[in-house]
Amino acid sequence: MPEIAFTKGHGTGNDFVIVADPEGERDLTPAQVAALCDRRFGIGGDGLLRVVRSSEIAEGARILDEEPGASWFMDYRNADGSVAEMCGNGVRVFARYLLDTGLATLEPGSALPVGTRAGVKDVLRSETGFQVDLGRWRSGGEDPLVRAKGLSVPRPGMSVDLGNPHVVVALASVEELEGLDLGAVPILDPAPADGANIEFVVPEEPLVKDGVGRIRMRVFERGVGETLSCGTGTAAAALAVRSWAGEGAPNAWRVEVPGGVLGVRMFPTEEGEHVALSGPATLVFSGTVSLA
Template sequence: MTLPAPASATTTATLGRVEVAKGHGTRNDFVLLDDRDGGFDVSAELVARLCDRRGGVGGDGLIRLVATARVADAPAETRTTAWFMDYRNADGSVAQMCGNGVRVFARYLQRLGLWDPATGELAVGTRAGVRTVRAVGVPVGVSGDAWFAVDMGAVTLPGGPDAVAAGGDAEVAVAGLTVTRPGLGVDVGNPHTVVVLADAEDLERADLTRAPEVTPVPAQGTNVELVVPLGEETAEDGTAVGRVRMRVHERGVGETQSCGTGAVAAAAAVRAWGGAAAPDVWFVEVPGGTLRVTFTLGAAAGGGVGADVTRAELAGPAVLVAEGAVDLGALLA
């Protein structure tokens, strides 16, 4: 079903109401706002109120759909895209990227009749650059009726090989765990610190109601992923596939049921620790479901010999569950 295009956010806001939708990717949930004309004032207070789980709609963040041409601070490389995903954390802070959010954004465009997966890939403008989305089949043994894959771009380890060899480039203290552990920094367009744990019991014991203490803290803060490697299995085509289990504390949000960029970071860190023989395809189990991460070697910007970089594709479900109108007067009272 294709939904009719709602009235512009500017118009509905003038009347004291704004049309929103609600969606999630592996239970990483978002409030979706159609502001394609770019006339809506998205303040930090409004985002926080909309994302409030008791006084608002509830969500881990807000995704504003807006024409890229209407985004004054859009990165230059995104100017070729029609649509921009303006993503805000639940506390109202601006974020560069959200891997689960991009898939839900694509699903939202599809429902609004602004993109048809049958016509080809969707190019999405984000603060981390252009991300392309395509519809893919649901893997065998995994639930869900609509999966999308996102080209997440380059994945880098800021600490380089030395950090991998040392086990990490940060120290992380997690409430509920008795010792401080090494964490490996991973950049997926936004910052992550990945901590490996010995077993599922440690993962369960971790208290993520409080933000883990990371030393040193990256300038923009960091998301923290706690991961337990689950080993490798053989896919139907005979290739090796890795599997990890993960919990995540997202900056500006707290613990979430899933984090797309965090899943990429977790797989990248475990793959790096595993060495050259580690698989290129990983299934990441999160509390909200399962995601698939595939690594490839691609050309870096500018090209040149030795300029290849590791790139990641993130695949998983995207679900829209509700739509409605919010009374802004009541919300902000």
């Protein structure tokens, strides 16, 4: 049985199995990804980051047309083996791996472009670790009702597209947030064709302190279940709460998730408003594992 080298990493508890495959020689099957991410019989993780040269994967070749400097492509898979477009925490962990292993360098004041299925994401160093420009956000279309175990009635959700789909739900209190049972899959009505990550949020008191908005969040990720953190979900939650807060709401947000704290910042560009995510990225251990 062949062995595969791996590294385990996480961003605020959102954890990943990292597999280096620079020449694109190991296209893991969904069953193999699920086995590696299994927390009882495998390494364990919310997803898998395959590190491949952009030139060696079809989606990456298209990325190079957009940004020739995006030499590396983050082939991200959910824990169930399904393909996902993007992962905000994953991009930061991916960048940490590239830098720590010498596959890339990042000079002060420069950005590291990373290819993803949601386009090129530029990563900078930040005070808390790394900041990634998630790009232009969009409304996700129709806003569904959300049913979740622990909520007595369905709640309206706000759809947000950050390259991957999100639905954000406002709750009335910390007690409601903590009382959710996200071991059961929340139901969206109408259900998006490709599913969505679902974020449940509560404002801190006060909502804004020293010019920074503050919220708490829990998340159910499609193809995974509840995770300790979701980077793009954090950004979606901040965008939704800013919209609900109305005129004068800040463009800088502090989001507390079960795995830690992340920063979100909205800023204008020529193509429209972008949103950036900042926070830590940690590599935990490396090893080899038998791959069926």
